[in-house]
Amino acid sequence: MKAGQIIAPEQIEIVEAERPDLALEKSDPSALKDKVLIRTVNAAVCGSDHLLFMGNGTYPAPVGMSLHESIGIIERSWTDGCKEGDLVLALPTSSNAMAEYFMGLGPSVVPLPDGVPQEQLLMAQPLGTVIYCLKRLGHWFNAEVAIVGQGPMGLLFTTMMRNMGASLIIGIDQHDNRLEAAKQMGATHTVNISDTDPIEAVTEITGGRLADLVIEVVGEEDSFNLCIQ
Structure with a gap:
């Protein structure tokens, strides 16, 4: 072969x-x-x-x-x-x-x-990973959530948080096309970190409360540090 x-x-x-x-x-x-x-x-x-x-x-x-x-x-x-x-x-x-x-x-x-379409069926595998993670997190109904990274995995987290009843979902990324996709997948707000300070943006969106839950879906040190802030 x-x-x-x-x-x-x-x-x-x-x-x-x-x-x-x-x-x-x-x-x-x-x-x-x-x-x-x-x-x-x-x-x-x-x-x-x-x-x-x-x-x-x-x-x-x-x-x-x-x-x-x-x-x-x-x-x-x-x-x-x-x-x-x-x-x-x-x-x-x-x-x-x-x-x-x-x-x-x-x-x-x-x-x-x-x-x-097979390209849709293929997404069942990464979706399973997202569902497993969210089961471990518990219930987040009516929560305010920030998701750092809106690539394929980040978009799956975005749509699943919408399905779980989060009241506010902030998609954070540096690419406009991904942020547009995030809106289609359920994000209520988006932040492009290439031209906007994400901490200031999330503070304003949440009325100073910041997020109840932050999900990191990039895997880089800078994005981890951003989530902690």
């Missing part, structure tokens, strides 16, 4: 690799239990995938890494409830979906409906 391999920071090569199910049949057939072989159809790049690509790793990296938000078709199954030919949302067992085929764990495979 063909697969991507990060051979050095910011360098990917297409290589030939053994299909993972065939490799396991040779080395450890018992390891196929509860697994499925999935042919990759579509995938999304998570922020965590950037780390290996940008230089935070050992090179050459393992074949197929790093990619884990993926949709594919089951080609072979060694578990109940997963049928060959099904279109599924699946997590690769080794974050190695940058390949024609990868192994998934049967219990984590989710069959997908027909008629929904």
Whole structure:
């Protein structure tokens, strides 16, 4: 099969690799239990995938890494409830979906409906992460919330806070197009930090109360420090 391999920071090569199910049949057939072989159809790049690509790793990296938000078709199954030919949302067992085929764990495979664009279905994986986080946070009905970062994950937090009943949702970012998307996803206010002091803006919007909850969705030191303020 063909697969991507990060051979050095910011360098990917297409290589030939053994299909993972065939490799396991040779080395450890018992390891196929509860697994499925999935042919990759579509995938999304998570922020965590950037780390290996940008230089935070050992090179050459393992074949197929790093990619884990993926949709594919089951080609072979060694578990109940997963049928060959099904279109599924699946997590690769080794974050190695940058390949024609990868192994998934049967219990984590989710069959997908027909008629929904795959780029929308792919968002179910990061949305699951957001829902898990919000469950741990508890109830925030009628809360005033600031969300720092309005990329894909930030936008999902924005729409989920709207669904949870937050009365005021402030989307904070430095890109106008993301802030426009934030309004569509449920933000009641937006702040562009490239031309506005976010602390002053949030103070004014909340009438001096500041936010009940601040969610950081950037992963940078400066944005963490901003949230603490």
